Amino acid sequence: MKVHIEDLTRVFGDGDGATVAVDGIDLTIDDGEFVTLVGPSGCGKTTTLRCVAGLDRPTGGRIRFGDRDVTDRPPQQRNVALLFQDIALYPHMSVRDNMAYGLKIAGFSREERYRKVEDAAGLLQITDQLDKSPADLSGGQQQRVALGRSLVRDPAVFLFDEPMSDLDAKLKRELRPVVEQVTDRIGCPVLYVTHDQEEAMTMSDRVAVMNDGEIEQVGGPKRVYDDPRTEFVASFIGQPTTQFFDGRVADRGGEARVRIGDYEYPISRSAATLEGYLGESVRVGIRPQHLGVVRGVDGNVPATHLLDEPLGDVTHSFFETEFGEVTVVTGADFEGNREEYGIVIDPEEVMLFDPDTGVQIG
Numbered sequence: 035m036k037v038h039i040e041d042l043t044r045v046f047g048d049g050d051g052a053t054v055a056v057d058g059i060d061l062t063i064d065d066g067e068f069v070t071l072v073g074p075s076g077c078g079k080t081t082t083l084r085c086v087a088g089l090d091r092p093t094g095g096r097i098r099f100g101d102r103d104v105t106d107r108p109p110q111q112r113n114v115a116l117l118f119q120d121i122a123l124y125p126h127m128s129v130r131d132n133m134a135y136g137l138k139i140a141g142f143s144r145e146e147r148y149r150k151v152e153d154a155a156g157l158l159q160i161t162d163q164l165d166k167s168p169a170d171l172s173g174g175q176q177q178r179v180a181l182g183r184s185l186v187r188d189p190a191v192f193l194f195d196e197p198m199s200d201l202d203a204k205l206k207r208e209l210r211p212v213v214e215q216v217t218d219r220i221g222c223p224v225l226y227v228t229h230d231q232e233e234a235m236t237m238s239d240r241v242a243v244m245n246d247g248e249i250e251q252v253g254g255p256k257r258v259y260d261d262p263r264t265e266f267v268a269s270f271i272g273q274p275t276t277q278f279f280d281g282r283v284a285d286r287g288g289e290a291r292v293r294i295g296d297y298e299y300p301i302s303r304s305a306a307t308l309e310g311y312l313g314e315s316v317r318v319g320i321r322p323q324h325l326g327v328v329r330g331v332d333g334n335v336p337a338t339h340l341l342d343e344p345l346g347d348v349t350h351s352f353f354e355t356e357f358g359e360v361t362v363v364t365g366a367d368f369e370g371n372r373e374e375y376g377i378v379i380d381p382e383e384v385m386l387f388d389p390d391t392g393v394q395i396g
């Protein structure tokens with residue numbers, strides 16, 4: 035079964051005070067597919083998810099589960115599992131009974147309930163926690179119990195709203211593959227909401243990047259990273275953040291070049307592909323991984339070294355330039371000093387954006 039979100043709109047309030055939280059979005063999630071809505075705070079992720087869950091009524095558009103239109107159905111008629119940051123386990127029940135509770139309500143026999151719980155606990159590696167009280171579990175373990183509670187219910191659609199935002203980085207990394215295993219096991223459509231682009235990139239089959247109530251791009255994580263459709267997507271996806279410059283494109287004997295201030299860099303495209311933009315202003319985007327530095331300026335943008343952050347395999351190095359601060363991913367052993375450097379650019383990896391629409395050119 036697929037989840038279809040069709041022209042979904044949700045407006046809060048009316049008149050001058052109206053907020054368009056979700057602005058006519060379309061998204062289909064296949065059976066067994068893990069799709070993540072990612073975007074900054076306030077872009078409309080939670081509102082979208084609440085409309086899919088039936089906790090909020092859209093102002094316009096439809097939600098369909100397969101060929102069943104559920105737009106006007108209450109949550110209990112949708113068979114969705116919803117996992118939040120607040121886990122809300124029943125404090126007076128054991129972990130086992132917390133996980134089995136939904137099945138009890140649904141009328142499963144005690145034997146069946148406990149068999150399903152044992153099975154889920156094995157997958158979640160919490161078998162030795164089943165007789166404990168939720169209060170005796172860590173945050174990560176409680177989140178596994180909440181996952182288990184949904185797993186045993188065999189939902190038609192699995193929804194997650196920032197379930198890991200309270201956990202530290204190490205626990206998040208541990209829990210991500212568990213979430214993937216559980217959702218794989220259920221094999222239903224999964225809609226996962228986060229503002230954490232790393233979470234989105236590592237777990238999803240596809241990511242939908244939201245901005246201001248709209249989806250700017252949907253695609254596989256690698257595709258969205260390698261070929262962002264807009265300047266917003268390029269800036270939101272990827273760490274450290276894409277560096278942007280105001281520039282112009284020039285034709286040098288059929289080869290395109292980009293000018294940033296008084297400095298000119300070759301880019302690996304023919305001038306013909308930039309028809310209409312030659313001589314015009316553009317936004318130049320380059321990921322810090324595709325920037326480098328050379329000792330001495332040598333015709334490049336001059337850069338003064340500020341600081342290094344060694345991360346083991348690479349170093350994040352910060353430089354001051356006449357165009358503002360620039361982050362460069364340098365080698366593991368890079369250590370800047372007070373010398374003058376020049377910024378170099380991988381000509382294959384330069385992204386150009388229309389300054390008015392923000393859409394990538396070429």
Ligand code: ATP
Binds near residue numbers: 054055074078081082
């Ligand atoms: P966050 O990551 O901060 O939760 P989000 O991307 O999930 O953000 P939403 O919570 O969907 O964003 O909110 C989208 C917009 O709608 C925001 O401007 C928010 O203030 C507004 N909004 C959400 N719920 C309501 C409500 N019940 N009444 C009025 N405005 C609301």
